[in-house]
Amino acid sequence: MRPPRLLWGIAGIVVLFVACLVGGSMPSPVGEGDPVHAALLPPGTRVTVLDLADGRTLVSPAVELDNGEYLVHGRRLTTAIPTGDVVSTHDARLWLGSDRFGRDVLPRFLRGGRISLTIATLGAMVALFVGLGVGLAAATGGRLVDAVLMRTVDAVLAFPLLLLLILVSALFRPGPAMLVAVLGLTSWMGLARLVRGQVLSLRARSFIQAARVAGTRELRIWSLHYLPNLRAPLAQDTALRMGNLVLAEATLSFLGLGIPAGLPSWGAMIADGQRVMLDGWWLSLFPGLAITTLVVSLALIGDGLQQTGEASA
Amino acid sequence: MKRIVLRRLLALVPLVWLVATLTFVVVQAAPGSYADTIDNPRLSPETRAQISARYGLDRPPLEQYLSWLGAVATGDLGTSFMYRQPVSTVLARALPPTILLAGAALLFDLVLGLVLAVMAARRPYGWVDRITSVLSLGLYGVPSFWLAGLLILVFSLLLGWFPASHMHSVDVARLSGLPRLADLLRHLVLPALCLGLVGAAGTARYLRATLLDVRSSRFMLAARARGIPEKRLLWVHALRPALLPVVTLFGLSLPILVSGSVVIETIFSWPGMGQVAYNAARARDIPLILGATLIGAVAVILSNLAADVLYAVVDPRARRPS
Numbered sequence: 001m002r003p004p005r006l007l008w009g010i011a012g013i014v015v016l017f018v019a020c021l022v023g024g025s026m027p028s029p030v031g032e033g034d035p036v037h038a039a040l041l042p043p044g045t046r047v048t049v050l051d052l053a054d055g056r057t058l059v060s061p062a063v064e065l066d067n068g069e070y071l072v073h074g075r076r077l078t079t080a081i082p083t084g085d086v087v088s089t090h091d092a093r094l095w096l097g098s099d100r101f102g103r104d105v106l107p108r109f110l111r112g113g114r115i116s117l118t119i120a121t122l123g124a125m126v127a128l129f130v131g132l133g134v135g136l137a138a139a140t141g142g143r144l145v146d147a148v149l150m151r152t153v154d155a156v157l158a159f160p161l162l163l164l165l166i167l168v169s170a171l172f173r174p175g176p177a178m179l180v181a182v183l184g185l186t187s188w189m190g191l192a193r194l195v196r197g198q199v200l201s202l203r204a205r206s207f208i209q210a211a212r213v214a215g216t217r218e219l220r221i222w223s224l225h226y227l228p229n230l231r232a233p234l235a236q237d238t239a240l241r242m243g244n245l246v247l248a249e250a251t252l253s254f255l256g257l258g259i260p261a262g263l264p265s266w267g268a269m270i271a272d273g274q275r276v277m278l279d280g281w282w283l284s285l286f287p288g289l290a291i292t293t294l295v296v297s298l299a300l301i302g303d304g305l306q307q308t309g310e311a312s313a
Numbered sequence: 314m315k316r317i318v319l320r321r322l323l324a325l326v327p328l329v330w331l332v333a334t335l336t337f338v339v340v341q342a343a344p345g346s347y348a349d350t351i352d353n354p355r356l357s358p359e360t361r362a363q364i365s366a367r368y369g370l371d372r373p374p375l376e377q378y379l380s381w382l383g384a385v386a387t388g389d390l391g392t393s394f395m396y397r398q399p400v401s402t403v404l405a406r407a408l409p410p411t412i413l414l415a416g417a418a419l420l421f422d423l424v425l426g427l428v429l430a431v432m433a434a435r436r437p438y439g440w441v442d443r444i445t446s447v448l449s450l451g452l453y454g455v456p457s458f459w460l461a462g463l464l465i466l467v468f469s470l471l472l473g474w475f476p477a478s479h480m481h482s483v484d485v486a487r488l489s490g491l492p493r494l495a496d497l498l499r500h501l502v503l504p505a506l507c508l509g510l511v512g513a514a515g516t517a518r519y520l521r522a523t524l525l526d527v528r529s530s531r532f533m534l535a536a537r538a539r540g541i542p543e544k545r546l547l548w549v550h551a552l553r554p555a556l557l558p559v560v561t562l563f564g565l566s567l568p569i570l571v572s573g574s575v576v577i578e579t580i581f582s583w584p585g586m587g588q589v590a591y592n593a594a595r596a597r598d599i600p601l602i603l604g605a606t607l608i609g610a611v612a613v614i615l616s617n618l619a620a621d622v623l624y625a626v627v628d629p630r631a632r633r634p635s
Binding site for chain 2: 151152154155156159161162163166167168170171172243247250251254255267270271273274277278281284287288291292293294295296299300
């Protein structure tokens with residue numbers, strides 16, 4: 001039986017991934033939003049969208065028809081629009097409210113999630129490949145290779161990860177692709193150690209020695225014995241690492257060092273929301289909850305994989 | 314014991330050198346220099362070149378590296394471009410606030426983690442255990458900067474109990490003695506809470522597991538058979554062996570604490586190492602970047618060593634020669 005933790009974790013990840021990947025490309029029903037009439041509306045607000053003849057779009061939670069004019073109420077001022085200027089109107093709901101520029105938060109939230117998830121996933125892949133490569137090289141190479149690689153790992157590990165990330169990001173101002181590389185290249189060390197340790201301990205195990213004595217070719221021993229046994233610890237490690245990378249990416253974006261300004265990301269949305277905390281608590285609340293859910297789901301998957309590993313061992 | 318510590322201290326030298334070299338390579342590889350970050354459009358390219366020359370930034374990288382390394386070997390970390398003061402002075406000023414913050418966070422981490430774990434382990438899988446495990450799992454995933462925002466919103470903007478930033482009040486010069494200390498502590502609460510809460514979640518999770526492990530061991534059964542009350546059993550007999558791995562956990566959590574303090578110090582305008590490192594990196598103040606990372610790395614390595622030594626102190630079994 002699969003442990004329930006694993007299922008909970010997988011459920012959380014699947015929901016977040018599907019929502020962000022599918023919903024991240026959907027346009028907002030209120031278009032670009034309306035900074036004058038629709039700024040800082042709380043979640044769930046019902047708004048009326050007026051498309052004007054001159055191409056502008058007005059969005060407001062309170063629109064009245066009065067003597068052949070639309071009265072569009074904003075927080076501070078009311079605009080009167082003659083009925084003839086309005087091409088069409090429709091109602092929409094701002095499920096996560098609007099920010100101080102009157103933009104719909106939900107599509108930005110999903111798009112930011114898509115960017116954060118993509119960067120963290122790719123970063124974890126980079127870390128996986130580099131860590132696997134270095135770990136295997138250290139385990140199978142000569143004594144000198146092993147010593148050099150492992151001392152390098154020690155030195156990089158002695159670096160506080162986030163400090164290194166902040167340093168590199170502040171110095172290089174990376175774009176999305178570079179950010180993936182930076183995240184990956186600053187977090188492979190634990191994995192390299194894990195792989196090296198696993199391979200060394202597996203090599204001493206009797207089933208691999210038996211295979212070697214039986215004259216099995218080295219390549220076959222790898223594909224038949226080493227790799228299947230490495231899979232579980234690698235999956236568990238990658239799940240936890242992805243959680244760390246999600247947090248790291250969010251932290252960098254929060255500090256303004258992550259992906260370029262203008263692109264939404266959860267970390268940047270939290271930073272933005274905290275500037276208007278008293279007027280818009282929801283702006284930083286939902287991205288924070290999303291990050292927490294994501295990291296916890298990944299931790300549950302890691303825990304669950306460990307339990308399954310222990311159960312089958 | 315002494316020989317092991319000595320050997321570890323000697324191994325520290327090449328490790329610190331490697332860290333310093335890695336940092337130097339990263340800083341050199343980065344585009345732009347200190348002269349480019351001075352935000353003054355009237356500065357001519359010639360003046361910028363002069364500034365670079367004054368700080369020796371126009372010399373070949375290898376030469377810069379060797380002269381810097383030579384100076385560091387004699388204890389001279391150079392002069393900060395930004396502050397126009399010796400790097401050691403800037404760092405010496407920034408270190409105490411960070412140590413204070415990290416120490417308070419660590420204390421909070423341990424106390425809260427301990428209480429949560431013992432409460433949870435008293436009745437495994439009971440409702441207290443369930444709540445604490447959900448709580449600590451949630452705290453594990455919470456971004457610290459988001460938590461900081463929430464705490465500021467609730468405790469400083471809405472309730473007004475604690476100040477939202479800085480280490481002292483504006484009128485701190487008028488205070489002395491106890492009121493001054495109270496002022497400092499009031500400013501310390503929120504940042505230390507932010508930094509410590511996330512760690513406490515990990516400590517609680519970990520300690521609960523080891524406590525449950527210890528409870529099922531035979532010496533616990535023997536102690537229970539001797540009629541030792543349940544409370545003493547948990548707090549004294551089970552807790553001491555269960556605390557051993559936590560010592561190692563603390564050594565490992567220091568890098569996280571150092572990293573976390575960069576974020577927390579930036580949010581709370583806490584005048585410590587994290588803020589210095591962050592500002593130095595943004596301004597490409599090379600001597601200060603190098604100095605700060607060097608100190609950070611040494612702190613991390615030393616804390617790992619301290620954790621190992623402490624482990625031997627609290628666990629008699631680890632003292633035996635192997």
